[in-house]
Amino acid sequence: xxxxxxxxxxxxxxxxxxxxxxxxxxxxxxxxxxxxxxxxxxxxxxxxxxxxxxxxxxxxxxxxxxxxxxxxxxxxxxxxxxxx
Amino acid sequence: xxxxxxxxxxxxxxxxxxxxxxxxxxxxxxxxxxxxxxxxxxxxxxxxxxxxxxxxxxxxxxxxxxxxxxxxxxxxxxxxxxxxxxxxxxxxxxxxxxxxxxxxxxxxxxxxxxxxxxxxxxxxxxxxxxxxxxxxxxxxxxxxxxxxxxxxxxxxxxxxxxxxxxxxxxxxxxxxxxxxxxxxxxxxxxxxxxxxxxxxxxxxxxxxxxxxxxxxxxxxxxxxxxxxxxxxxxxxxxxxxxxxxxxxxxxxxxxxxxxxxxxxxxxxxxxxxxxxxxxxxxxxxxxxxxxxxxxxxxxxxxxxxxxxxxxxxxxxxxxxxxxxxxxxxxxxxxxxxxxxxxxxxxxxxxxxxxxxxxxxxxxxxxxxxxxxxxxxxxxxxxxxxxxxxxxxxxxxxxxxxxxxxxxxxxxxxxxxxxxxxxxxxxxxxxxx
Numbered sequence: 381x382x383x384x385x386x387x388x389x390x391x392x393x394x395x396x397x398x399x400x401x402x403x404x405x406x407x408x409x410x411x412x413x414x415x416x417x418x419x420x421x422x423x424x425x426x427x428x429x430x431x432x433x434x435x436x437x438x439x440x441x442x443x444x445x446x447x448x449x450x451x452x453x454x455x456x457x458x459x460x461x462x463x464x
Numbered sequence: 465x466x467x468x469x470x471x472x473x474x475x476x477x478x479x480x481x482x483x484x485x486x487x488x489x490x491x492x493x494x495x496x497x498x499x500x501x502x503x504x505x506x507x508x509x510x511x512x513x514x515x516x517x518x519x520x521x522x523x524x525x526x527x528x529x530x531x532x533x534x535x536x537x538x539x540x541x542x543x544x545x546x547x548x549x550x551x552x553x554x555x556x557x558x559x560x561x562x563x564x565x566x567x568x569x570x571x572x573x574x575x576x577x578x579x580x581x582x583x584x585x586x587x588x589x590x591x592x593x594x595x596x597x598x599x600x601x602x603x604x605x606x607x608x609x610x611x612x613x614x615x616x617x618x619x620x621x622x623x624x625x626x627x628x629x630x631x632x633x634x635x636x637x638x639x640x641x642x643x644x645x646x647x648x649x650x651x652x653x654x655x656x657x658x659x660x661x662x663x664x665x666x667x668x669x670x671x672x673x674x675x676x677x678x679x680x681x682x683x684x685x686x687x688x689x690x691x692x693x694x695x696x697x698x699x700x701x702x703x704x705x706x707x708x709x710x711x712x713x714x715x716x717x718x719x720x721x722x723x724x725x726x727x728x729x730x731x732x733x734x735x736x737x738x739x740x741x742x743x744x745x746x747x748x749x750x751x752x753x754x755x756x757x758x759x760x761x762x763x764x765x766x767x768x769x770x771x772x773x774x775x776x777x778x779x780x781x782x783x784x785x786x787x788x789x790x791x792x793x794x795x796x797x798x799x800x801x802x803x804x805x806x807x808x809x810x811x812x813x814x815x816x817x818x819x820x821x822x823x824x825x826x827x828x829x830x831x832x833x834x835x836x837x838x839x840x841x842x843x844x845x846x847x848x849x850x851x852x853x854x855x856x857x858x859x860x861x862x863x864x865x866x867x868x869x870x871x872x873x874x875x876x877x878x879x880x881x882x883x884x885x886x887x888x889x890x891x892x893x894x895x896x
Contacts (some may be wrong), residue, residue: 421615428501430560431567431616451563 382426382458387446389455399448401455414438415464422447424458432456482648484601485716486589487623487631490568491640493585496523497564498554509533510552516541520733524556528640562621564616571611575604575674580716586635588628590716605643627712629664630655636662639816651710656683663707670697670704682708686700724824725762730754731818738814744773745802749866751819752798757861759821760853765828766821769801773809774816783808784820790828792868793845797821852875 388405404411415438422434424447432447446457490496494512499505509529510708514520521541533548545551563816572579575598577807578590591604605622607831612620623634633655634644646654661671663682673696679685685693693701706712730751738744746828759766770784784803791797802820855864880896 421611423500423615423617425617426503426506427618428503430501430563 382424383434384427384429385459387455387457389446401437401446404439404446409437415440415449417443427458429456483590483592484595485625485628485631486591486601486605486608487628487635488572488587488589488620489622490585490623491619492525492527492531493618494556494561495527495530496618497561498557499527501560505554506554508552509535509548509550510554511535511544512556513541513544513553515555517735523753564618567616568612568618568620571608571615575608578716579718579720582720582804587717588631598895602643602645609643625651627710628714628716629707630710632664633658633662645868648710652683656681656686656708658682660685663704665707666704673697719771726824727820728755728758728762728766728824729818729820729821731772731816731869733816734814739812741806741810741812744805744812744814744817747817748802748805748819749794751817752794752801753866754861755819755821756792756794756797756849757853757856759792760850764824764826765792766797767823767825768821769797769804770820770822771801771805771809772820773805773811773814775811776813776815781809781811784822790825793849
């Protein structure tokens with residue numbers, strides 16, 4: 381069973397409306413985002429969310445997925461064990 | 465090249481390429497949204513139901529396990545619970561459904577701007593002009609289904625055909641999450657064996673009339689002589705026969721191009737039967753206020769008004785009358801309809817009321833006024849009503865109400881009024 385894990389994210393809002401995450405704060409640790417690889421609408425299965433955007437990012441050289449839900453303006457990740 | 469057709473039937477118009485029409489239908493829309501937003505409901509027998517306490521207790525949508533248990537949309541809650549004792553009922557969240565409906569239409573909008581909504585969960589799409597960019601209709605339907613599933617977590621069934629009626633039939637054939645292609649070559653094989661009431665605009669009454677004369681399938685309807693169709697069902701019968709023959713030529717009309725409304729109505733089912741004329745008149749005043757709000761938003765006046773009352777035995781009575789002048793004065797409309805009710809429909813008790821205004825016009829220019837009308841007073845009241853409407857638009861419909869609604873506790877508006885600790889009347893008095 382997948383779980384939605386709320387995240388604190390620092391992001392840049394460009395003049396054209398693009399939202400680019402810069403770093404993620406989770407359990408007191410700040411993780412800098414090296415690069416955003418892709419952004420597209422994607423609703424993870426078994427997760428309650430309204431039209432979220434999936435960001436595939438590089439954190440510490442590792443590929444991670446974080447989600448932004450525009451209707452609630454919240455960020456989250458999806459894991460079964462609660463770890464990012 | 466003429467497509468093949470059976471002898472004795474009208475041939476297909478030639479010389480022009482066929483349209484590519486999709487009909488997309490979100491599967492169990494309300495129930496799917498609720499399951500998406502509450503994963504604990506997934507895989508369970510659940511239904512979105514109105515509130516039985518407010519006498520709106522019917523099934524609006526059901527999940528697949530509930531459907532397999534025999535639950536049908538429109539069933540009352542108590543009937544549904546008898547069929548499925550473990551049924552989970554959740555209340556509707558219309559704003560959320562509207563939100564998802566818009567999100568799905570945004571996906572449709574990637575392929576065409578010719579999108580005709582048919583309720584919150586269904587749309588026709590004319591993708592004739594998009595096939596060169598995105599591929600044939602079947603491929604576009606596959607892309608739409610995949611994107612709706614991946615981006616929103618919902619599923620759609622899509623019918624692809626050369627007209628709207630067959631496209632809608634196609635979307636009904638494979639549920640959930642399927643698609644059906646109906647062409648000029650295969651519609652006799654796919655569509656004609658279907659029951660006649662599967663055809664769009666064939667309702668219960670028309671279906672019974674057709675079955676009484678042995679027309680039980682769409683194919684039989686297509687082969688019915690035109691004279692018989694005209695005699696049995698009038699001009700509508702000829703149109704239904706054309707639909708069955710695949711001769712529907714109605715265009716896909718985007719919502720922005722819908723013709724202007726011919727009437728505006730608002731209705732309510734009271735939480736308890738209305739027992740006195742005063743209660744009925746109070747509800748008429750409340751509904752009139754809501755109708756007038758729409759009239760101001762759309763910039764129209766009405767020259768006619770009608771009311772429909774339904775009694776606890778579900779019998780109903782409708783009556784209508786001309787308004788003294790084209791107006792959107794809520795007091796004039798409510799007084800006229802109240803008088804109409806007392807004179808023509810005064811039977812009590814009343815379970816539900818609908819107020820409707822018709823013969824809408826955008827201007828009162830050229831209208832013959834009464835000798836005894838006072839234009840200045842009319843103008844003053846119009847400015848007052850406009851100010852009231854502006855307040856209600858800005859601060860919500862609860863911010864300013866007719867005083868008679870305060871005494872009405874049998875509708876949702878009346879209940880909400882009861883909860884307010886202070887309400888301002890039109891004359892500036894405060895009551896607690």
